[in-house]
Amino acid sequence: MIFAVASGKGGTGKTTVTASLATVWDAPLVAVDLDVEEPNLHLFLQPCIDGRETAHLTVPVVDKAKCTHCGACSDLCQFSAITVMGQLILTFPEMCHGCGGCFAVCPEKALSPGRRELGEITWGRAGRVDFLSGRLRVGEAMSPPLMRRVKASLEQRLAAQGGDAVIDAPPGVSCPAVTAVLDSDVILLVTEPTPFGFYDFQLAWEAFRTLGKPLGAVVNRAGLGHDAVYGFCREKELPILAEIPYDRAIAEAYARGRIIAGISPGLQETFVSLLGKMRDLARQSPPRKAAHA
Amino acid sequence: MTRIAVTSEGPSLDDRVDPRFGRAAGFLVVDLETMDIQYIDNGQSQVMAQGAGIKAAQLVARAGVSCLLTGYVGPKAFQALAAVGIKVGQNLEGLTVRQAMERYKSGLVEMASGANQAGR
Numbered sequence: 001m002i003f004a005v006a007s008g009k010g011g012t013g014k015t016t017v018t019a020s021l022a023t024v025w026d027a028p029l030v031a032v033d034l035d036v037e038e039p040n041l042h043l044f045l046q047p048c049i050d051g052r053e054t055a056h057l058t059v060p061v062v063d064k065a066k067c068t069h070c071g072a073c074s075d076l077c078q079f080s081a082i083t084v085m086g087q088l089i090l091t092f093p094e095m096c097h098g099c100g101g102c103f104a105v106c107p108e109k110a111l112s113p114g115r116r117e118l119g120e121i122t123w124g125r126a127g128r129v130d131f132l133s134g135r136l137r138v139g140e141a142m143s144p145p146l147m148r149r150v151k152a153s154l155e156q157r158l159a160a161q162g163g164d165a166v167i168d169a170p171p172g173v174s175c176p177a178v179t180a181v182l183d184s185d186v187i188l189l190v191t192e193p194t195p196f197g198f199y200d201f202q203l204a205w206e207a208f209r210t211l212g213k214p215l216g217a218v219v220n221r222a223g224l225g226h227d228a229v230y231g232f233c234r235e236k237e238l239p240i241l242a243e244i245p246y247d248r249a250i251a252e253a254y255a256r257g258r259i260i261a262g263i264s265p266g267l268q269e270t271f272v273s274l275l276g277k278m279r280d281l282a283r284q285s286p287p288r289k290a291a292h293a
Numbered sequence: 294m295t296r297i298a299v300t301s302e303g304p305s306l307d308d309r310v311d312p313r314f315g316r317a318a319g320f321l322v323v324d325l326e327t328m329d330i331q332y333i334d335n336g337q338s339q340v341m342a343q344g345a346g347i348k349a350a351q352l353v354a355r356a357g358v359s360c361l362l363t364g365y366v367g368p369k370a371f372q373a374l375a376a377v378g379i380k381v382g383q384n385l386e387g388l389t390v391r392q393a394m395e396r397y398k399s400g401l402v403e404m405a406s407g408a409n410q411a412g413r
Contacts, residue, residue: 080346086355
């Protein structure tokens, strides 16, 4: 089973929850950092890195001797990554989404595969947990292509060794966040009961509920702000699976890079209980089919 | 060549120069000898997530102009315009299309050597 930890608003506690869950998990687990623009799960899990590889996207390279400037590629490309202007053909590799459409429509077979570096995938072990993470190349504008590579690596690992995965997703509700949760069985939404947290929580609920996966909420910094999130969850029948108190000791532990499930028996119990409820939700999850973000 | 394109907020010479190139409302193509004008609508650029500047360069290149007058041009659009030999006059926002054109005809518009807007 794959559990995605998402949020809407950033800074609500996705990584805090993911790292704590990893320490109480009751089965083989891959902990995955899919927040490739600013990965930070490693700061808490402190894995020993076993390997790393550079990920690339296939982009078109034009053989100018073969190109007749027919414009088929240019008409197809929605991102102007390949553009015919009169008797000239230009490519903008950084605009390419890697769909491969231009290769398919070129009648002259004038395109050959080139590549654009997306970033790096690293893996290793943190205690008994497998660790997997992506890190976007500085300057790369699109994170979903690298995220898909990390997810492919995750699928291979799960197929080979079984077990579960917990995904630390990027914030927001746009393509990167959707890409992170798309292949999961259960989506956990971590929120905080502040006006900003609540607003983005509603956006996340709207965006993710259409995916037809069981959703559960975790209220972090409970006791802060107001109670609108509780009313919303009741109204939408969105179960609140755990509450993490607004507490100075938690903030201090986090600031030192500690995993908060380890700082008190009460918090340990919070995450054990959360995991149990996530497993209950997973039983309601429809069978996963191959999906493409 | 005497045809130029000016980014325009509307179809007449008295409309304002649209400061944006890629996402301009449209382009007024003016033949400076005959003063024939032709308006090319660029409304579809508003729905493009990316690549609007390059598509716009394609549009004005097809119109057969030798010069573009506008406000700001990004690096990719500039590269595309330069590739087909279209000169670019920038920072003309705030004028009407007619004023920009007159300024160009008097030789007061300096042709740019590079983009004046960061890419997105």
